[in-house]
Amino acid sequence: MAEQLGGDQALRLASFDGGGSRVLAQLFTLCNLMHRIRSELYPQEHDRIVLPCEYFDMMAGADFGGLVVIMLVVLRMTAEAAREAFLKICADVYKNEIENEAERTRVLRDRIEDLLKEHGQPLTLPLLVDDPITTCLG
Secondary structure: OOOOOOOOOOOOEEEEEEHHHHHHHHHHHHHHHHHHHHHOOOOOOOOOOOOOHHHEEEEEEEOOOHHHHHHHHHOOHHHHHHEEEEEEEHHOOOOOOOHHHHHHHHHHHHHHHHHHHHHOOOOOOOOOOOOOOOOEOO
């Protein structure tokens, strides 16, 4: 990684940890950070999209944070798109009328499958691919 960054530049790492509200707060922070990064790197290009997977060298996540990392790295979503997708997934999975854990699991699986389909990805999408185009490790 250091060679790609110019030798002695520090690694840029992102970590998403924990369950629903903590990950949501981290996504809001990431949205603000990506806006600042775009403003600083491309001050004249207000419509330019800077993907987290193109800025960070490595991202990791636990629990729902792992799902966020998949959205950001594997599906190459913007921070805003990942935040909105995460909100929809949580709203569907944690509906009050779903009391059964097996049903919550089924709904979560269905929402993840929907997300893959929306991004034109197969349900068998490998999470780790040796791809020289991708600069971020998830």
